[in-house]
Amino acid sequence: MGTPLASRSSFASPVALRVTNDKEMDVAIQQISMSLASGQKPVVIGLAADSGCGKSTFMRRVTACFGGACKLNPIGRETNTLISDMTTVICLDDYHLNDRQGRKKTGLTALDPRENNFDLMYEQVKALKEGKKVMKPIYNHVNGTLDEAEEITPTPIIIFEGLHPFYDKRVEELMDFKIYVDITPEVKFNWKVQRDHEERGHSIESIKQQIEARKPDFDAYIDPQKNKADCVIQVLPTNLVANDKTHLNVKLIQCKGVDHYAPTYLWDEGSDIEWVPPRNKLASSAPGAGLKIYQKTEKWAGKDAAVIGMDGKYDKIDEMMYVEKQFASTGSKFVGEITKKMLEYEGQPGSNDGTGFLQTITALKVREVYEGIAKVKVPAQAN
Ligand SMILES: Nc1ncnc2c1ncn2[C@@H]1O[C@H](COP(=O)(O)OP(=O)(O)O)[C@@H](O)[C@H]1O
Numbered sequence: 523m524g525t526p527l528a529s530r531s532s533f534a535s536p537v538a539l540r541v542t543n544d545k546e547m548d549v550a551i552q553q554i555s556m557s558l559a560s561g562q563k564p565v566v567i568g569l570a571a572d573s574g575c576g577k578s579t580f581m582r583r584v585t586a587c588f589g590g591a592c593k594l595n596p597i598g599r600e601t602n603t604l605i606s607d608m609t610t611v612i613c614l615d616d617y618h619l620n621d622r623q624g625r626k627k628t629g630l631t632a633l634d635p636r637e638n639n640f641d642l643m644y645e646q647v648k649a650l651k652e653g654k655k656v657m658k659p660i661y662n663h664v665n666g667t668l669d670e671a672e673e674i675t676p677t678p679i680i681i682f683e684g685l686h687p688f689y690d691k692r693v694e695e696l697m698d699f700k701i702y703v704d705i706t707p708e709v710k711f712n713w714k715v716q717r718d719h720e721e722r723g724h725s726i727e728s729i730k731q732q733i734e735a736r737k738p739d740f741d742a743y744i745d746p747q748k749n750k751a752d753c754v755i756q757v758l759p760t761n762l763v764a765n766d767k768t769h770l771n772v773k774l775i776q777c778k779g780v781d782h783y784a785p786t787y788l789w790d791e792g793s794d795i796e797w798v799p800p801r802n803k804l805a806s807s808a809p810g811a812g813l814k815i816y817q818k819t820e821k822w823a824g825k826d827a828a829v830i831g832m833d834g835k836y837d838k839i840d841e842m843m844y845v846e847k848q849f850a851s852t853g854s855k856f857v858g859e860i861t862k863k864m865l866e867y868e869g870q871p872g873s874n875d876g877t878g879f880l881q882t883i884t885a886l887k888v889r890e891v892y893e894g895i896a897k898v899k900v901p902a903q904a905n
Pocket residue numbers: 571572573574575576577578579580713714716717718871872873877878
């Protein structure tokens with residue numbers, strides 16, 4: 523039987539929790555949620571990136587680290603809000619000032635701050651962080667309208683993902699941890715075209731035109747937010763083979779000196795390392811070296827940062843246990859938790875490259891940041 527979460531006294535000192543079955547996980551989640559009712563404030567995470575950069579996909583990996591099934595808010599109509607027992611993921615597109623038709627009249631893109639209601643965004647992020655319910659507007663990505671508001675009840679973790687979480691200083695200061703996803707244009711183009719064509723019904727030509735039209739606003743309003751992030755996931759074309767448009771080089775840039783956030787490292791913290799695992803231990807069908815893992819120290823926006831990266835792809839997720847064991851300060855609660863989490867998402871975008879691996883590490887670190895702020899231990903999920 524796991525040690526149940528005590529009353530508020532547990533917030534005085536972290537309570538080690540171990541659960542061995544889902545029922546105990548449910549008890550733990552219920553008690554963490556009860557702590558919210560007794561005054562514990564939600565922890566607020568911000569995720570910034572351009573449209574089509576994988577924010578929603580990444581957030582599903584993050585919410586999975588807190589247990590409980592994650593599903594769209596069950597309001598019976600279009601919503602962007604993802605909810606689980608412990609987490610709420612809010613899409614900041616819901617704070618668009620105008621709908622699609624309205625933007626055609628103003629001639630402004632959704633990336634332009636003038637097309638976003640930052641006063642309402644600030645008011646509602648602040649209220650939710652204070653543990654209060656809000657009636658949040660909905661931006662309907664399918665038909666481009668602003669739909670009737672939905673009620674949002676705070677959960678222990680609230681994630682705001684979208685174009686501008688760190689643009690308005692008032693909103694930025696409410697974020698307890700800030701993540702930026704930085705995708706190079708060619709990769710972003712492929713991802714956004716795939717999604718907006720298949721899921722949102724846009725023509726390939728219109729998507730191409732929209733991306734081009736939005737580039738100046740992306741450069742002016744979205745990209746600069748990466749300098750405010752505590753960690754950045756950069757997705758670049760591979761360096762292993764020239765002109766390879768398929769494989770990815772993914773970097774996790776971890777700023778130092780962030781409260782409750784101890785960077786993950788390979789073997790020896792601070793060492794510059796390049797490591798090509800032997801293919802008999804980590805199979806890779808990618809060309810050239812197949813897969814290279816690296817570590818270095820960089821400056822990011824003037825701050826010292828610890829960088830770990832993965833270039834290329836691995837064929838078998840279960841073989842990543844071998845790689846996982848070489849890393850330290852990963853936020854995992856048992857050896858193999860990273861591999862287990864990646865196996866649970868097998869087949870999802872990024873399952874076999876650095877995005878899946880480094881997003882999973884970042885998800886565990888978000889859990890660690892939450893535990894540090896809330897002074898409570900989230901149980902590792904039962905098998
Ligand atoms: N790591 C990844 N590797 C490959 N494709 C991805 C990855 N993450 C997301 N995608 C694809 O990119 C598109 C946009 O993803 P999504 O999560 O909807 O982005 P956002 O929420 O930032 O708009 C989707 O088609 C998704 O399948």
